[in-house]
Amino acid sequence: MVSYSVHGSLNVDGSLKKLTLDFLNKLQENPASPGLHIEPIRNSVDSRARTGRVNDQFRAVLFELRDNHDHHFVIVGVYNHDDAIKKAQNVSLSVNPVNGITRLIDTTTEGSVKEQASKPESLRKQEEAAAQAEAFAKAQQEPTPVEIALPSKIFADHGYTAELLEAELGIDPHATETVLGLSSDREISKSLRSSPPWERDALIGLAAGLSIEDVREELGISAALSEPDNRTEDAKTIAGLKLPAAQMEFAYLDTPTSEELRKVIETKDFDSWRVYIDPSQRTLVDANFSGSGRVFGGAGTGKTVVVVHRANRLSTDYKEGSTPPRVLLTTFTKGLAEALKSSANALNPLFPEAERPGTPGMWIGGIDQVTMMIIKAASRAEIEAATEKVLGRATPSVRVFNRNENEEFWDDALLASEQTDLPQEIQHPEFLSQEFESVILARSITTQKEYLRTPRPGRGTPLNRPQRKKVWEVIEMFMKSCSREGKHAWPAISAIASEILNARADNGRGRLFDHVLVDEAQDFHAGHWRFLRACVEPGPNDIFLAEDSHQRIYGQRHVLSRFGISTRGGASRRLTLNYRTTEENLNYALGMLTGEWIDAEGEEDSIEHYRSARKGPKPVLHRFETEGEEFEGIAKLIRHWQDTEKDIRIGILARSGPLTNRIVSALSEDGIQAVKTQNAEVAAHETVSVMTMHGAKGMEFTHVVLVGMGSDLIPMKYQLEGLGQAEKADANQRERSLLYVAASRSRDELVLTTHSAPSELLPGIAH
CATH class of the missing domain: 1.10.10 (Arc Repressor Mutant, subunit A)
Known part of the structure; x- marks a missing residue:
């Protein structure tokens, strides 16, 4: 059997794509084919290094491994002939003796970690970016500075030494010494560029306060090997490539299809090709629960990616010739559902798609869309019986x-x-x-x-x-x-649909789905949960949900055990590493989350240990005299970004619809094309998109401007009039959630603007 691992640095352009794909397909068909010219390299640091002929000018660099059952190739890249020879001579595969993880060592592009220990990389670029943003401020108020964490103090407080971390986690002592010499935990990622990704993440997590056990669990790192390992070196290397932590650096392809190989060749961004998941996420994708399961965590930690991967796994988990399972992948709005479908197609264009809810395959749609499809397809008798159970009286119409x-x-x-x-x-x-x-x-x-x-x-x-x-x-x-x-609010409609499904099940017609997966679960109301419980029979892998209680911007909080859904104990996992937002933006967004936050299990949800591996400029608040000047300042900032940055997507987010209309008109008059949209697919192809903060849920942009951040708009005072203190507090918490959602849409730069006194909900604003 021929299998592959592909290193994350693989990047093939232009006409080489087809040539490389042909090479890999031939390699899979017959590795011994003379036309491939798979040849060992003289004077190589790893005797398993090979090159293969792509054409007369280019050669592939790879490793050839064998164990009892597997003929495995690790693909490193495609290079000009002479460069390929040099590369093959200087790359090697190494297995960590403590945890068994395989890594690639490339001396042609890396200095050693020991050399980097004395020279942490400069923060010049981020300081320049911050200075450019500040140049636009007529007057500004920066967020309250986040306390700089000194890694040496944190490690000392927890008793983490280089020797201990090597023995417990397999971390290179030189990497630990590098971290101990840094003046801030913010420098870890850049200072460990040549370390394997899992090692960087482990040290970032430890500096954020995670325990050694926490790091093991997040990265899927095993405890130190206790028994002698008598396997061959190739067998150890192949096994190490399959470990979750190694797959942060490699993609392991077991009997890959031509479609999978094409994706490897045609996609420049490795993470995009994989719809990237890290080890902690992969564990949730592959886990089987006796009942329901849950992933929770902050914005940008990969909850949606887990849900999409898991939905794909469950919908494709059937034997050839049999019927695919009936899977529902749903979320709160139609726009978010469209984004889920786009991600599912990116992950697996051939996933079995259901014709309608309840037929074999995976159905992806907004939760209200699904409930209305059930209502519309129901008979008059079914509707009358369901409305009587929900409302105490029958009605033949549901609108x-x-x-x-x-x-x-x-x-x-x-x-x-x-x-x-x-x-x-x-x-x-x-x-x-x-x-x-x-x-x-x-x-x-x-x-x-x-x-x-x-x-x-x-x-x-x-x-x-x-x-x-x-x-x-x-x-x-x-x-x-x-x-x-015959008219109802959405919660009642969902409850009515649930009773239709319950009646059908009671009459022997079974449940609608085998598995249900929910994204943005914190926004679902009681009717939704009644409906989802009615969709699937309680049992293994019945319901899986992703939630962040800090992002609840609609409705009320609910404890799901009241609906017969429990994810306590091992069926629930928290993600804390942010892959989207810079540390500066993340800290600012988290600063909006004051007070107590309760999750779907009725327990307090903490923001402790949330962290980002990325750096960037600090968020900046610009204050103007009038709304017109505010819009002019935004236009000037957009032009600056367009002139100095490449491949940018700018999101202009406002609290209300009327404000979005005014900003679109103002930008148009200033010669800037801005598209008002709530559609993630449309926004993904526009340079400047304008939308409400609610509409931005589930999206991300390279640059974000939060416009109209004054106390006159946030919170909206008229919505609080007449409410009791408890309801006002809940409304204010939803407003904080909305600001958190909006601020965390920014990947690189976050700017806030106002022409009135800043909202008291913003971090650093005196209350």
Whole structure:
């Protein structure tokens, strides 16, 4: 059997793509073919190094390995003939004696870690970028400086020595000594360029406060080998290439297809080709749970990547000739669902796609789209039975409220029930909507008796028994009006769809899906969770969700055990390493998250140990006198970025729709083409995209401008009028989440602008 590992540095351009693909296909068909000229290299540091003929001018550099079952080639790259010979003479594969991880050592491009220990790389580029951004500020206020962590102190506090980390994790002592000599943990990544990726991540994690066990778990690093290893060197090397940590540097292809090989050749960016996952993420992709599973963590830590990879694994896990499993991959909005489908296609263009929800294969769609498909396909009898179970009365019609109808129906219910003497905060449509969703729908309540007996965990404003009776009268009148008109809020529609599925299962028709995977789970409401629980039978790998409680920008928080979904213990894993956002932007975004945050298991969610391996300029706040000057400043900044940067995508994010309209018009008048869009695919191909902060969920940009960051807009005061203190606190927390989401969309540079006093929710602003 012929298999490959491809090193991450492989990069083939132009006409070489087809030639290299032909070479790899021939190598797989017959490695002994004379036309390939697979030849050992004289004076090579590794006797397994080879070159192979791509054409008269170019040769591939590779290693040839063999064990009892595998004929394995490690592809390093394609070079001009003489360069290929030199490369092959100076590269080697090494197996870490402590943890068994294979790495590539290339003396043609790397200095040793020991040499780098005395010369940490300068931070000149990031300082220049910060200076350029600052030049645009008429007046500015920078975030409160983040305390610089001294690695030597952190390591000393935890007892981490070079000898200990070598013995426990297999980290090169010279790499540890390099870190101990740095003035800030921010310099680790650049100072260890020649170290294997897993080693850099391990040291960054340790400097962030992770324990040795935490690092082992995140990177899939085994404890030190205790038994003598009698395998051949080739067998050890092949086994080491398969380890999760090694696959941060190599992609292991077991009997690769031509399509997989083509992706390797045609994609310049290795991480993009793989839809990159690190070892901690891979563990979640491959894990099998007795029930439900969960991944949680901050923005940019790869939760969505895990969900997409896992969905692909589950949907393709079937024998040839049999029927693919029925898999649902869903998320909160249509735009996010489109982004998931794009990622799924990038990962595997041949994934089995379902014709409709519930047929073999994977169906990808927004959660509300799926529920409405169930509603529309249901019979009148099914709808009447389901609405009676949800609302206590049957109705043959189910339509969605228009924009303002939810509030209007609550106002009418208050008047019709004659309960207008309730305290103002309890009469508020927002409070009543939340009570209906979080208590009535979440607990399947249809009578006053049930309502008076049920607990109200998570509901801030308390209700005594007389108040509960009055609130029930309002809710009952609301449900009657909804049933009479056949119009409902989305949570009720999802609950109705769940009862349709439950009735079908009770009648022997089974459940709709075998596996359900959910992205952005923190935004799902009670009706969604009732629906998802009804979609799949409780059992192995039934529901897998990705959430970040700090990104909850819609609805209420829920504890999923109330819906028969539990991910406690080993079925839940936290990701903490950010791959998208620079450390400076990440720290600023995290600074918005004050207060207590509760996750889907009802436990406090911490931001401790969140970290980034990337560096960049500090976020900057620009203050202007008028909105017109603010827009002019943004236009000037955009032109500067366009003139000095390549391959940029700029996101202009605003709190409200009207503000996005004004900024698009202003930029157009200034000669800048800016596209207003909420579509991730459209934004991916535009230089300047304008959208609301809500619409930016799930997207990323190289540069982000948060416009209108004044206290007059954030938070929106009118939305808080009449709310009780608990509901105001929750609304403010959602506003902080929104700012966190918006700030963490930036990959490289983050700029904030305002022409009024800055919002008190921003880090560094006095409260």
